[in-house]
Amino acid sequence: MGTEPVRVGLLGASQIAPLAIIVPAGRRDDVEIVSVAARDPERAATFATEHGIARVAATYEELISDPEIDLIYNGLPPVSHAPLSVLAMKAGRHVLCEKPFAMNAAEARDMVEVAQRTGRLCVEGFHYFYHPLFARVMEIVRSGKLGPLIAMSGAFDVEIPDVAGNIRHDLALGGGALMDLGCYPLHMLRHIAGSEPQIISAQAKVGRPGIDLSMEAELQFSGIPARVSCDMSAGVAIRAEFEVIGQKGRLHVNNPIHPYLGHQLTLGVDGDETIEQVDGQSTFDHQLDAVVDEIRGGMAVSTGGADAVANMEAIDAIYTAAGLSPRGL
Known part of the structure; x- marks a missing residue:
């Protein structure tokens, strides 16, 4: 261009x-x-x-x-x-x-x-994927500091009122807590694990017919147990976090989705704990950087292609395990 x-x-x-x-x-x-x-x-x-x-x-x-x-x-x-x-x-x-x-x-x-x-x-x-915080997370996991991974979890809860015109409560438009919120921790854990999940079980709290107000899913990534949860019910407190546990240590991140609004990375290894904040612009600024760079012939972005298909395959499988239909089917 x-x-x-x-x-x-x-x-x-x-x-x-x-x-x-x-x-x-x-x-x-x-x-x-x-x-x-x-x-x-x-x-x-x-x-x-x-x-x-x-x-x-x-x-x-x-x-x-x-x-x-x-x-x-x-x-x-x-x-x-x-x-x-x-x-x-x-x-x-x-x-x-x-x-x-x-x-x-x-x-x-x-x-x-x-x-x-x-x-x-x-x-x-x-957008969260392109902030330096997630690069730091991947650096820690790949460094082996945590040792072999033994468990992971991720959650995103935000009250989304069921009012006229809100697409999150409209099945025909693609609504549901997993579609709007749970897709984030699912995406994070897939990248941290470096593999695709097997869905062990899933349980939804249903509001309008077919609409999951909340979802909890038990997964396995190459034998590593994991849990993804999300909730958009009335009165739920805001929560956005994930945790990765290894044989040697534990990594916990609070607010990985909008870290530019404030976040905390807590790393505990062999009894020593450190707390970090990773500098960066808004996640959307970093995302636009990546998109413009690839349009101009630079490095390929990571949240498209096979990655996007794999995340939707996991979402479909979680809905099926919870006794709900994947959207549009």
Whole structure:
């Protein structure tokens, strides 16, 4: 692409877009938000005015077909991730797609196949992965300081009210605690283990039909027992953490998802305990760094392709083990 800015079009006037892409882009001179489309054109126009976006497309399809756009940010509900991301890649656009990648693993495989065929980038927005904190976690695990791993756990709990228009409580749109929250600790533990999980059991607390308000899943990674839990029930306290236990030590991280808002890494080895904070920008700034770098021919991003498919396969398997249907099936 040379030195021209990466021009971004937004699918959806979503609440997450300012934090995830608009503000990070505004801190750089090599990325420009040029257009937005929403289901409601008036809402798109208001959103564009609020955020200084020059153009408003009448439809999603019009935005995707705009030859002056290089990267599509897909911040729509999961039901729209696969169809519109595929359409964008076929039109020659790269895609940064919010998590979860798709409604189910079959859709994820279709997205990855199109990305490979078109030579376009299709990234799943696991922004936490690109912050230096997670690189530090991986450094500790790979160093062998903890010894052979013997157990892991990860949790993400946030109250998400069941109010009109909230997609997390809408089965048809891809709602559910595991889809919105549990996908994070699942993704973390997969990377820490360096292998894919076997689902031993899963138990959900159900709200609306088919919607998991909470989920607890027992897994094994190459024989290492692990637990993933998430909860969006009314009144639940905010919790975001994971723990890795080895024969020689223990690693615990508080707030691995938004570490720039404050976090703590606690490492205990052979009776000695240290506490660290790892400097960095917002996770979304680091994610945009990685996406722009690959668009310009740099290092490949890690949260797309086979990784995205594997995370959706595990999500599908957890839903099945809990007696619920994977989304869209």
